[in-house]
Amino acid sequence: MLTERQLFILQLLINDYIQTAEPVGSRTISKREDVTFSSATIRNELADLEEMGYIEKTHSSSGRVPSEKGYRFYVDHLLSPPVLSKKDVNNIHSLFAERMVEVEKVIQQSAGILSELTQYTSIILGPEVFETRLRQIQIIPLSKDTAVVILVADSGHVENRTMKIPPSVSMSDIEKVVNIMNERLKDVPLISLKSTMMKEMATVLKKHIENYNQVNTMLESLFLYTNAEKVYYGGKTNILTQPEFKDIDKVRLLLNTLEQDEVMYNVLRPEKNGIEVKIGQENDLEAMQHCSIVTADYFIEGKRMGSIALLGPTRMEYQRSMSILGFLANDLTKTLTDRYQSFKHW
Amino acid sequence: MLTERQLFILQLLINDYIQTAEPVGSRTISKREDVTFSSATIRNELADLEEMGYIEKTHSSSGRVPSEKGYRFYVDHLLSPPVLSKKDVNNIHSLFAERMVEVEKVIQQSAGILSELTQYTSIILGPEVFETRLRQIQIIPLSKDTAVVILVADSGHVENRTMKIPPSVSMSDIEKVVNIMNERLKDVPLISLKSTMMKEMATVLKKHIENYNQVNTMLESLFLYTNAEKVYYGGKTNILTQPEFKDIDKVRLLLNTLEQDEVMYNVLRPEKNGIEVKIGQENDLEAMQHCSIVTADYFIEGKRMGSIALLGPTRMEYQRSMSILGFLANDLTKTLTDRYQSFKHW
DNA sequence: ATTTAGCACTCAGTCCTTTAGAGTGCTAAC
DNA sequence: GTTAGCACTCTAAAGGACTGAGTGCTAAAT
Numbered sequence: 001m002l003t004e005r006q007l008f009i010l011q012l013l014i015n016d017y018i019q020t021a022e023p024v025g026s027r028t029i030s031k032r033e034d035v036t037f038s039s040a041t042i043r044n045e046l047a048d049l050e051e052m053g054y055i056e057k058t059h060s061s062s063g064r065v066p067s068e069k070g071y072r073f074y075v076d077h078l079l080s081p082p083v084l085s086k087k088d089v090n091n092i093h094s095l096f097a098e099r100m101v102e103v104e105k106v107i108q109q110s111a112g113i114l115s116e117l118t119q120y121t122s123i124i125l126g127p128e129v130f131e132t133r134l135r136q137i138q139i140i141p142l143s144k145d146t147a148v149v150i151l152v153a154d155s156g157h158v159e160n161r162t163m164k165i166p167p168s169v170s171m172s173d174i175e176k177v178v179n180i181m182n183e184r185l186k187d188v189p190l191i192s193l194k195s196t197m198m199k200e201m202a203t204v205l206k207k208h209i210e211n212y213n214q215v216n217t218m219l220e221s222l223f224l225y226t227n228a229e230k231v232y233y234g235g236k237t238n239i240l241t242q243p244e245f246k247d248i249d250k251v252r253l254l255l256n257t258l259e260q261d262e263v264m265y266n267v268l269r270p271e272k273n274g275i276e277v278k279i280g281q282e283n284d285l286e287a288m289q290h291c292s293i294v295t296a297d298y299f300i301e302g303k304r305m306g307s308i309a310l311l312g313p314t315r316m317e318y319q320r321s322m323s324i325l326g327f328l329a330n331d332l333t334k335t336l337t338d339r340y341q342s343f344k345h346w
Numbered sequence: 347m348l349t350e351r352q353l354f355i356l357q358l359l360i361n362d363y364i365q366t367a368e369p370v371g372s373r374t375i376s377k378r379e380d381v382t383f384s385s386a387t388i389r390n391e392l393a394d395l396e397e398m399g400y401i402e403k404t405h406s407s408s409g410r411v412p413s414e415k416g417y418r419f420y421v422d423h424l425l426s427p428p429v430l431s432k433k434d435v436n437n438i439h440s441l442f443a444e445r446m447v448e449v450e451k452v453i454q455q456s457a458g459i460l461s462e463l464t465q466y467t468s469i470i471l472g473p474e475v476f477e478t479r480l481r482q483i484q485i486i487p488l489s490k491d492t493a494v495v496i497l498v499a500d501s502g503h504v505e506n507r508t509m510k511i512p513p514s515v516s517m518s519d520i521e522k523v524v525n526i527m528n529e530r531l532k533d534v535p536l537i538s539l540k541s542t543m544m545k546e547m548a549t550v551l552k553k554h555i556e557n558y559n560q561v562n563t564m565l566e567s568l569f570l571y572t573n574a575e576k577v578y579y580g581g582k583t584n585i586l587t588q589p590e591f592k593d594i595d596k597v598r599l600l601l602n603t604l605e606q607d608e609v610m611y612n613v614l615r616p617e618k619n620g621i622e623v624k625i626g627q628e629n630d631l632e633a634m635q636h637c638s639i640v641t642a643d644y645f646i647e648g649k650r651m652g653s654i655a656l657l658g659p660t661r662m663e664y665q666r667s668m669s670i671l672g673f674l675a676n677d678l679t680k681t682l683t684d685r686y687q688s689f690k691h692w
Numbered sequence: 693a694t695t696t697a698g699c700a701c702t703c704a705g706t707c708c709t710t711t712a713g714a715g716t717g718c719t720a721a722c
Numbered sequence: 723g724t725t726a727g728c729a730c731t732c733t734a735a736a737g738g739a740c741t742g743a744g745t746g747c748t749a750a751a752t
Binding site: 101102103135136138140142143144145146148150152154156158160161162163164236237240241245246248251252255256259342 | 447448449481482484486488489490491492494496498500502504506507508509510582583586587591592594597598601602605688
């Protein structure tokens with residue numbers, strides 16, 4: 001479809017535009033050392049590329065700018081082999097060298113370093129709750145009618161909620177329930193706690209507990225909000241340095257969307273494995289029309305646990321972003337798998 | 347110092363400017379029904395007010411704009427009696443009607459409603475840790491060398507950290523330590539946990555524990571990061587709708603500052619009780635030069651527990667903000683005190 | 693049959709100038 | 723002390739001229 005030369009020109013053009021954010025003209029391209037043909041030739045090629053929809057003009061006599069189709073093609077076929085500078089690699093490695101104990105800190109730090117290295121906004125989806133399993137439940141009374149319920153997962157993750165205790169339910173009832181729960185619910189994935197409890201425990205509970213109904217509603221309220229995934233951010237305002245975000249309204253829309261964890265959760269939920277790039281309109285969200293998102297997954301023992309992502313303008317450094325992201329995802333996978341193993345084979 | 351008429355004119359001018367964000371001229375003021383004197387007279391008065399530093403011109407033939415001194419004076423002496431619409435009151439009351447169980451949720455919701463009602467950014471400092479006391483410590487092993495430590499406060503607040511266990515420390519040692527801690531540290535304010543532990547427990551621990559040194563370093567690392575207060579936000583991007591924040595760089599600076607919880611913590615830490623207003627440069631932070639912050643405190647049994655604040659442009663609706671803030675602080679105080687009582691007299 | 697030089701044309705951006713309008717300060721009269 | 727009136731100031735908007743980067747097309751060169 002595209003000739004060698006057209007590919008070459010398209011690549012040069014997009015590379016240039018990614019660096020400068022300015023429409024690229026034929027002369028700019030022809031000035032490069034490795035370009036042997038004249039600007040007139042380039043003009044002809046550019047006209048063809050435009051006709052095919054890979055590039056666009058901002059006005060009738062302007063230079064060309066990549067279209068989303070152009071970026072798509074670029075990402076799919078024109079990326080040069082990934083190169084990470086030693087500096088970047090060291091940066092990332094030093095992060096994991098610390099061997100932090102808490103998963104959440106590891107992830108928070110990763111988000112920080114990602115945004116620092118790229119000057120984009122980084123977003124990390126915490127380990128999927130449904131892959132972590134219950135280790136223990138504790139109930140600690142606070143007052144005569146409230147108690148804190150603490151769930152500890154095998155990953156070290158701790159969830160807690162405060163709960164009202166109906167007056168008709170006694171402390172010994174609660175102790176009984178907790179005991180039963182710890183017996184029956186151990187190693188159940190957090191995400192299916194509720195259903196497992198309702199199914200498997202109903203009969204058992206009925207046998208042992210007098211006020212079964214009250215206890216039941218109490219337990220239901222306990223698991224009512226299955227906690228959504230936690231979303232971590234780095235460099236939330238980095239996007240404001242991009243020239244395409246001079247417009248306050250665009251910025252506001254985007255930042256507002258970023259604040260909504262549930263929305264971002266859906267954005268990041270990857271559809272296929274590996275490194276994925278969503279360009280402009282490919283993100284269904286209005287606020288993301290002018291953005292691209294690069295996502296990568298991290299795994300524990302081959303199971304997808306979450307994803308890490310970079311959010312930038314459509315004119316983003318795809319190659320570099322993908323390299324860094326892939327690299328970090330890999331390190332994260334290793335670190336977390338290691339950690340998990342040590343839990344498992346204990 | 348200022349004549350009645352000057353006071354009146356200053357008040358009108360600031361009120362007008364707060365509404366319109368446009369410099370106010372003598373004609374605008376003279377057009378008001380309750381103004382009996384001519385624009386020429388007003389011009390004379392404005393000249394005087396300017397000389398005294400209460401108002402400024404944006405250029406030599408522009409209308410006048412309040413100076414920071416002007417706002418200060420306005421806030422201190424010219425506020426009209428507070429009026430809250432029924433709608434606002436209902437809005438706030440309905441929030442507390444729900445009787446949520448978790449303190450954190452109450453606070454998060456409060457932040458939300460504040461920002462909704464005012465269209466400013468709301469910031470709430472969570473209950474001061476040093477006023478909450480330890481109820482119980484739990485240690486739950488995760489793997490052979492890690493464990494989760496869970497601290498439950500009497501307020502229902504739960505803290506947790508993951509901890510490395512040195513190989514030389516045995517599980518039974520840890521159990522002993524936890525038991526001793528629960529005996530000795532119950533009802534100690536969270537903030538002084540570390541010092542109390544180091545002082546009071548050293549001797550006891552030495553007696554009972556073999557590997558005192560390892561245990562000690564382990565415990566030290568546990569309390570190394572005394573968790574800073576949690577800061578809650580509502581309407582983070584509301585400030586972007588204000589015309590004075592058209593400038594992306596200002597916005598970036600401000601939003602970045604907002605992201606830094608420690609900085610905000612210091613900004614909010616109130617110096618005196620009651621409702622306080624900090625105008626422009628009175629906030630030492632560079633990023634806040636063009637902002638005002640209104641803060642109010644909330645209490646539990648007369649002890650200050652935290653503060654709630656509104657962040658807006660210097661041209662903010664002080665009267666309304668202060669009313670709403672005061673009202674909410676009051677409700678918060680009541681709600682939290684109620685709750686606390688029920689813990690205490692249990 | 694490509695490629696290229698050359699040229700006419702287009703348009704955004706900058707710089708000036710003009711104009712309108714809002715506002716001031718001052719003076720002289722009330 | 724107050725006000726009408728007027729000259730003056732300055733911004734903001736609107737228009738015009740000019741520049742420069744860029745294009746598309748044509749005709750000549752390869």
